[in-house]
Amino acid sequence: MKDSYTLKSLAVLLENNKISSKELTSEYLKNIENGKELNCYNTISQEKALIDAEKSDERRKSQNLRSKYDGIPIGIKDLFCTKGVTTTASSKILSNFVPNYESTVTQNCDDAGLISLGKLNCDEFAMGSTNKTSFFGSVKNPWKSVNSDYELVPGGSSGGSAAAVSGDLCVASLGTDTGGSIRQPASFTGTVGLKPSYGRVSRWGIVAFASSLDQAGPITKTVEDAAILLDIISGHDEKDSTSSVNPKENYYENLNSDIKGMKIGIPKEFRSDKLPASTQKSWDECANLLKTNGAEIVDISLPHTMSALPAYYIIAPAEASSNLARYDGVRYGLRVKGNDLIDMYEKTRSEGFGDEVKRRILIGTYVLSSGYYDAYYIKAQKIRSLIKSDYVEAFKKVDAILTPSTPSTAFEIANEPSDPVQNYLNDIFTVPVNLAGLPGISIPYANDENNLPIGLQLITNSFEEQKLLNVAKNIEETINYSETPEKWWLK
Amino acid sequence: MEFDKKSLLKLGKLARISISDDKLNNLSKDLNSILEFVDQLKEIKTDQVDPTSNSLNQKLEVRDDKVDTKNSAEDILENAPEKEMDFFVVPKVIE
Numbered sequence: 001m002k003d004s005y006t007l008k009s010l011a012v013l014l015e016n017n018k019i020s021s022k023e024l025t026s027e028y029l030k031n032i033e034n035g036k037e038l039n040c041y042n043t044i045s046q047e048k049a050l051i052d053a054e055k056s057d058e059r060r061k062s063q064n065l066r067s068k069y070d071g072i073p074i075g076i077k078d079l080f081c082t083k084g085v086t087t088t089a090s091s092k093i094l095s096n097f098v099p100n101y102e103s104t105v106t107q108n109c110d111d112a113g114l115i116s117l118g119k120l121n122c123d124e125f126a127m128g129s130t131n132k133t134s135f136f137g138s139v140k141n142p143w144k145s146v147n148s149d150y151e152l153v154p155g156g157s158s159g160g161s162a163a164a165v166s167g168d169l170c171v172a173s174l175g176t177d178t179g180g181s182i183r184q185p186a187s188f189t190g191t192v193g194l195k196p197s198y199g200r201v202s203r204w205g206i207v208a209f210a211s212s213l214d215q216a217g218p219i220t221k222t223v224e225d226a227a228i229l230l231d232i233i234s235g236h237d238e239k240d241s242t243s244s245v246n247p248k249e250n251y252y253e254n255l256n257s258d259i260k261g262m263k264i265g266i267p268k269e270f271r272s273d274k275l276p277a278s279t280q281k282s283w284d285e286c287a288n289l290l291k292t293n294g295a296e297i298v299d300i301s302l303p304h305t306m307s308a309l310p311a312y313y314i315i316a317p318a319e320a321s322s323n324l325a326r327y328d329g330v331r332y333g334l335r336v337k338g339n340d341l342i343d344m345y346e347k348t349r350s351e352g353f354g355d356e357v358k359r360r361i362l363i364g365t366y367v368l369s370s371g372y373y374d375a376y377y378i379k380a381q382k383i384r385s386l387i388k389s390d391y392v393e394a395f396k397k398v399d400a401i402l403t404p405s406t407p408s409t410a411f412e413i414a415n416e417p418s419d420p421v422q423n424y425l426n427d428i429f430t431v432p433v434n435l436a437g438l439p440g441i442s443i444p445y446a447n448d449e450n451n452l453p454i455g456l457q458l459i460t461n462s463f464e465e466q467k468l469l470n471v472a473k474n475i476e477e478t479i480n481y482s483e484t485p486e487k488w489w490l491k
Numbered sequence: 492m493e494f495d496k497k498s499l500l501k502l503g504k505l506a507r508i509s510i511s512d513d514k515l516n517n518l519s520k521d522l523n524s525i526l527e528f529v530d531q532l533k534e535i536k537t538d539q540v541d542p543t544s545n546s547l548n549q550k551l552e553v554r555d556d557k558v559d560t561k562n563s564a565e566d567i568l569e570n571a572p573e574k575e576m577d578f579f580v581v582p583k584v585i586e
Binding site for chain 2: 097098099100101198199212238241242244245304307309310311313314321325328329330331332333334335338339340341342343344345346347349350353358359361362363365366367369375376378379380381382383384385386388419420421424435436437438462
């Protein structure tokens with residue numbers, strides 16, 4: 001398998017009959033089999049993928065293609081409901097759940113002829129930044145530090161989606177991002193992760209975590225591929241009343257890496273003594289690079305940045321406690337027998353949910369309960385307004401904002417801090433973007449002294465995905481990052 | 492300490508999650524740590540600020556009032572742990 005496979009290059013190979021969809025799909029299924037140690041997939045759709053690939057090859061023969069990308073296999077986070085294919089959200093409580101409907105996003109992929117290789121591991125109900133909360137165990141990062149043989153976290157919650165792309169267990173994947181769950185794992189695995197504006201992509205059929213923050217997006221090897229996949233999955237959906245009626249653009253067709261005259265903001269509140277020197281260096285270098293390429297670098301302030309994370313840890317658990325009330329052992333999923341109805345609810349939820357999910361449901365229940373609602377929930381929503389207005393002001397002055405994606409590179413699986421709050425700090429740079437509903441992208445910039453990928457984040461105003469992708473493309477073209485992990489799992 | 496044994500058990504009741512005795516200590520420590528973290532927001536003045544519940548500035552569209560035959564009882568009951576005829580079955584509620 002060539003590392004240079006991308007959605008773009010595979011479309012050309014398929015078009016020129018250099019490879020069939022069935023051959024390509026088999027190749028990836030073989031990679032998945034050989035990469036089982038990475039634990040990226042919860043479900044492998046071996047049979048279905050091959051049948052779908054054959055159908056695609058037939059469509060190609062009869063010149064009846066659904067899109068240019070017809071026949072390319074991708075991976076899907078196990079949070080998207082897929083008809084007839086087990087959808088678990090990496091939770092015990094949904095481990096037997098086979099939806100009889102298809103999420104809009106995966107339907108859009110099917111409509112473009114993309115083939116699903118299977119369902120990718122993630123943190124339970126997308127709650128986590130390490131993929132360790134999954135009921136099916138941690139995903140292993142394909143990257144290892146040059147100085148040790150320890151296994152590293154891939155980030156989370158879309159850890160399987162990011163690790164699979166990085167380890168060539170698929171060419172591109174779908175993830176979801178509530179507080180950084182696409183961008184943080186992309187940063188940890190040297191991949192490109194795009195979280196679209198809230199409302200750009202339909203949430204219908206995605207297992208809900210925090211409905212006012214959740215958004216689906218692509219994890220890919222290149223910015224071009226992110227644009228291609230965004231073209232396929234985005235758009236208004238009448239089944240999701242919060243999906244935007246703004247017409248979508250042709251992101252791939254309109255990619256233009258010319259950034260002359262653009263203004264790029266560097267927010268001072270993201271600076272920190274705790275930031276690793278190599279990350280700080282990448283951030284500074286990237287700003288200089290954009291300047292050399294014709295952009296103006298502007299120092300900006302986002303004064304409420306440090307309040308974003310605590311506000312998020314009120315709002316997200318509150319919405320989660322409400323969304324996850326549906327898992328009660330009555331209509332679908334796990335049921336644990338009890339002495340009466342209430343006992344059945346309590347036992348089902350106690351056995352079905354993992355520790356982190358329980359913590360968030362309990363905190364969410366607390367901040368929504370009588371006597372605390374105003375002090376916590378409403379307070380956090382007011383902070384959310386302040387954060388949003390920080391960005392409204394900033395985008396009066398600049399076209400895009402450049403920050404690090406994460407406060408560190410990937411760390412050891414065994415080294416996860418026991419205090420949940422220490423874990424939450426992983427998302428400190430990504431969470432404000434969700435609260436403000438903006439699009440953000442993490443792109444790999446360089447590797448640190450341990451040879452681990454460093455990601456940088458770009459942020460633009462709502463529905464300015466085109467501008468976001470254009471600036472990202474400019475950086476990508478200039479640095480030409482081409483590091484790939486050594487495939488230790490093949491030994 | 493905001494979350495002691497008694498308040499934690501009450502919260503578990505509200506959230507319909509039973510909490511076993513051996514989990515109480517750790518859970519109380521974790522939740523207190525989270526609460527302490529989010530309590531820093533109390534220092535920020537927000538008297539003049541309106542809350543934001545959703546970042547999208549879009550009016551909710553009203554859909555056409557049309558009959559839709561999707562969502563059949565059969566589909567809805569397909570994943571039920573226990574069912575009878577067109578009903579979900581739960582433990583007896585009324586004696």
